[in-house]
Amino acid sequence: MERYPLVGIASRLRHVDEKYREISSRISDLFCPLGLFFDVPAVEEAAILVMTGGTEEIVEKIGGSWPLLLIYHDSENSLPAAIEAASSLRKKGRIVWLAHWSSPEIPVILSAIKAMKRIRGFRLGIIGDPSPWLTYSRSSDEDLRIIGIHPVRISIEALINEYKKVEMPRDSKDGVENAKRMREAINKLIAREKLDGITIRCFDLLPMGVTACLALSELNSAGIVAGCEGDVPAFLAMLFGYLLSEKPTFMGNISGIDEKEVVLAHCTFPLSIAKRYKFMTHFESGIGVGVAAEVEKNVKVTLIRISDDLKRIRIMKGVTDEVKWRDDLCRTQIKVRMEGDPSIMIKKPMGNHYVISFADISRELCYLADALGMECEIA
Template sequence: MFTILPLASRFHAPDLVEAACAALAAGLAAQGLPTRRVEDASDAQALFLVTGGTEHLALEAAAQRPDPVLLLAHPAQNSLPAALEVLARLHQIGRQGRLFLINGTGTAAADLARTAHHLAVRARMARLRLGLIGTPSDWLVASRPDPARVTETWGPAVIEVPLADLEAALRQADPVAAEALDQGFRQGATRILEPSAADLRTAAQVAAALRSLVAAQRLDACSVRCFDLVTGLATTGCLGLSDLMDAGIVAGCEGDLPAALTMLWVQALTGRLSFMANPQDLDPAAGTLWLAHCTIARKLVQTYALRSHFESALGVGIQGTWAPGPVTLVRIGGEDLRGLYVAEGEAVACGSAEDRCRTQVQVRLQGGLASLLARPLGNHHILVPGHWAAELREYHNLFIDSQPARA
């Protein structure tokens, strides 16, 4: 329910004010945005300037609200002139605001509904727990942000979990849960190539351990320093990460916090699962890019085979087949985590090259390849089905790019 604080001059008749509030509520409800009136600015997501003469009231209310300040106006009772004056003053004092004229024409009501969704996502992000299980992999030299910066800029709390906790969970893994995971991955696979029965059992035990650790830490997402499983235990976390993703728990590889944060944001905003992958090759003339990684949510692919992990030839990886169709490629990064790369395109092919990670997707992007090479934000990029660039950029402009830079 979208909350609105009506503001009206004492010189206007109460029945006219009431009629304007009712008309606004009906118009927004018709656009799929139910509203509720509130009396306290701290409870309001938007300020409705019902009449003129409300400029000081609006500024006082805005002082109790974080940016962006949302102002609603209608085409009567000097509502729009008052809202214009307030927005101008907000800009003068360094505040961010948005004005929506709700008059039954244009896209203002739909724009407001979309902004309301962004506000809900922002509030949800602030409640989420992102687990960093182990430290970032050593080669992620540009993807090691201060966990406090993640929370400050994007909202989720970063829960640092020692890799020893995963190792302890593995020793105590529920054998029934592990057996069920083993059988589930086997039964769904079109082929099982390199992995032995013992490889599958061990990978399933890791998956069961990850499940229990995520539950114990109450995590909404995680990123795992998974290569230590390869070097220390001769197994992989690929099945476990895939299983978590299928269960709606964002799960990233290699302790890459910005990549996992990107996946978490994408899922909160779009409701879609995503694929964390390495860019492998690109053709600027054709606008195409190859992406690859050894784990992917089974819900994202049409079919999958169980393979060994590419780099090590150990454990179990997943070779999935991505369906052709619209996609968006996105990545958060930069020293202050305010950088955003986003490009839309189409998934056009899948690959099976033996010199790359197992799931391989070729995408044709509508621009963005030059900046990927010239100003990368890191290695891993996130692929999500559908075209979402406008929504992602709008959210970023509202809440991230507008934040004051930190010294």
């Protein structure tokens, strides 16, 4: 993990230079110490090591739009000063978190801060409107801008035109070759519009005899977050999961729920994290290419869902389990044994598509939600 800037703040009445050096050296694997200051430091962004009491006013004057991490220790009235400053800053609307210098929460918080930095200014290509059956999963451009995402609206016709420009394979009905053509067309749009990620109204491609399933699989494998059906809240869940776990995620339909298990299914999956996979046709249409992937058992996962207005995030934990594959569901099918009660998906529905992150990132997600002004619900 890249080290985060760290400044110490102290009162001139106390001589804490040696203590600052001691603490900062013990957390130097996470932080790059910039020195001990007795006034407002000229830094754009840094975590603050509150060394003494009497520093509240200095801390409050530290500017910036990023969440502020205040780190305290066990003496010199460090904790009282950190609490007082944090209370005042929170009242003014600043996102502030407190942690003891030895707390295991610190790398979790830093992960959330770094994810937020990548979200700010993120150029999301929305290719076509949400699919017509997504009557809930629709977010406004204004809601996206509030959390720092820059929406770039692109017509599905623009993608189809790019696809038509790509050289035809010898066999025009070869599903894999046409899927590669679609990937090339998407890549051209990404390059032309300088996009950081995309979501596509993919069913509108079916009249062309091609699907986007394989192209999206390969994009996610390459670290370019790519979602299906123009579902923006699901895309954001994929993005959050990718940034916090540094692994591709899976977006799927809720295809089955019982007392402690959930099955999610879709026709695309990042090939780079599959245990094994094969190409089949797209489930609903029977044409093109769909990806039937398997994952390892007993992998810790986090299920993520974001509300349509981007004000709430639902987080659920579990582990992957063996699934009996069915031919009446989308091609990739993943079963998760849940820690909590999955019936909340039915009792308090928040849209169909959930996202699986293949890591336990529940704590990181809560900090990121706080930073973005979202209510965090752990189910």
